[in-house]
Amino acid sequence: MSLPDLQQHIAGQTHLLVAYSGGLDSTVLLHQLVCLRQQQPFSLRAIHIHHGLNPLAESWVAHCQQQCARWQVELEVVNVQVDGREKGIEAAAREARYRAFRQHIQPGEALLTAQHLDDQCETLLLALKRGSGPAGLAAMPDKMHAGAYVHLRPLLRQTRAQLELWAAEQQLSWIEDDSNQDTRYDRNFLRQQILPQLAARWPHFAQATARSAALCGEQEQLLDELLAESLHALIDKQGALAIQTLEPMSAVRRAALLRRWIAHHHGLMPSRDALSRIWQEVACSREDAEPRLQLGNFEVRRFRDRLYWLARHPSVRDQIIDWPVTASFLTLPAKIGRLERADKGTPVRAPQAGEAVSVRFQAQGKFHILGRAGSRPIKKIWQELGIPPWQRERTPLLFYGDRLIAAPGVFVTREGDPKQQPGWHICWQQEEQ
Template sequence: MSSEQTFLAMLLENVAAQLSGFQRVLVAYSGGLDSSVLLHMLYQLMQQRPELAVRAVYVHHGLSAQADRWAQHCVHTCQQWGIPCSVLPVRVDARERGVEAAARDVRYQALRTHLLPEEVLLTAQHLDDQSETFLLALKRGSGPAGLSAMGATGQLGQNLLKRPLLGVSRAQLEDYAHHYRLTWVEDESNRDDRYDRNFLRLQVLPLLKQRWPSFPDAVARSARLCAEQEQLLDELLAASLHSACNAEGALAVDALLPLSELHRFALLRRWLREREVTMPSREQLLRLWQDVALSCQDAEPLLHLGAVQIRRFRQRLYCVVTRASVVSLVLPWQPELGALKLPQQLGTLMLADQGTRIRRPRPDEQVSVRFGLKGKLHIVGRSGGRCAKKLWQECGVPPWKREQVPLLYYNEQPIAAIGVFVMRDGDVQDDATAWQVAWSMA
């Protein structure tokens, strides 16, 4: 066996070792050099391990006139190798964070929704990508968490994410691709050094590697050291963070008050990371603490961090996903025919053995689901009437959730706020004819 063949075999063995014990993988396949090499390695492993189930997915950003052709290339290559391939169109909104960050966010969101349970996501970042990520974090003034750059293993929602090529240079990937005569697409935007990552790749890293050939390996070591420091802090702070959060994951402001600023911010960063929030700058952390956590008691403060809002309610901080308003919707429902999936990822309603107990509708009553309760209401267990705002407050429902709680109506009469309270008109008089409505967010 030649030295080249030995080296290529070692590359494949390294990837195989990282995937030992996994049987279902999804490859993020762009059609470029890196992901083409990774997918071909998986194709070879499938010959050795027939139980290995591999899928590929091309995320169609629509940013290039060539994107349709690239998608066709990916599908055709996968057909040749007997690998199922899906094309996921996404829309990139670059108004807030720029094209690079926005494209990355929607790409990972699409991949997350496409993953199957217990499937491992594989991405093809390599050693040179690690240097770029490290330098970008350095440019932003990031601390150890940002300088940890990319780990070989991570999480995407409930699924494992692995980067099996992180220790391999781009030159080595090129050698592999040429040896196996792979074809790949070239994204013309990769030559545009107006983008920060491209500027580093095209202008900066070649100079650094010319002066210090081992620079990418040194960066990788520094990133690993930063990651180890972060992991140690995670272990040391895990217990105090857990004790400061309630069952909903809301963080108690009072638990943070006696801490030093360094300690407080370390906990806040880990709380945000657990909720998959893009790591904020120090200035944003200061605003979170001063403008949200410490605002006056009767305020309803909020801070936008990417796609989420940080809000405070009853001396706890909440991480709230931004959703479009649903207050104008009227959703007809026939409960006995099946569950009702609510819009804006607000969960599902269904009849169940447990849930909000209400009377069944009369034959002349049509069932519907609505949102945004207002006016004076009379509910079961309370004397007299109360305005909706007062009821929400008494029941401990935060302001941003009040327009998201599904309301069951019979004709034009509100019957229940599911999971919260029942109107007198929905009270159960005969247990034999009662319904129990469950609201599941799963």
């Protein structure tokens, strides 16, 4: 790639974050950006992800630090944990990388990664192996919006041989990851054994697959545009999907909308079987059921004829947390937030002498809440208030001794009624999910 081509790819971006592994591809990309920076001013940072999977990983960090210091590029090194038990090392490492990118990219920055034409070919073949549809076969776009930032891949039209030529001409040094030779990994198997044979038989095979990927991407973009209005009508402000409107649709149209609903939540695209299970086991389960289907770190659940895409959290159902009366706030577990005694909030009576204050996440029996006649089972109260089961499991319940006083921000029981007397105001500060 010439520098003018690169300049065109990053047009309009003034703050760049480069994923820098120290390998050939990212070294060439970072070097080209350093050269371009001499011609036009822009902010340039690099991020190196330390997976901790290779004994040489520390030396790779040192190499990247030295190179960035030489090129006067700020470098951020991020250590991640990779658990390959569920999806395999390759997928888990990629997920950990992109999670780190999302967490460390700064407002206004664009993320640049160094995938090239050969990578695109490998990605399409892997998608074929998985039996992917057009979305998977579209492989990698050269520009995409990933939540709050733009993700650019400016080298997608360059072959690895072209990158090697640039590196040789510029006398660059880079890291050779010995694990790239391990053909137990699918991508390495394609790279080492399959693609050389395909290229020997059909020299332009990589370019042809890139065109196929681009055509699949165009078809997906067209479907996105055609289904955008329908999807918008199906989704409410909480991002939940209306089930009844989906029921009379054809299975093909319904599956296409389900895929785009998951993409709306930035979820990994499920298999065809998983999509079928979402509809059959969750959407179409009996009315009184509380179905849930786990998909990686997320789950699909149903409530009142709507599907919800939810992050999974550890259970806090059996936890009991003491709240000393001398403490003005209490930090809650599992990213639930914290409770504060403040000037504003849910009014409750103050605890009496000898009443221990605690927070729990479940209650048993019947309760009389203020504003309602008579007592009701706690499950009935939640239902009448329209609180979904997963929110009930993460709503803090204030107890004095063994008496339920309130669910701050939701209800107060008769036992917690301040009765116009000075008491406490409890404010639940929830964490953003």
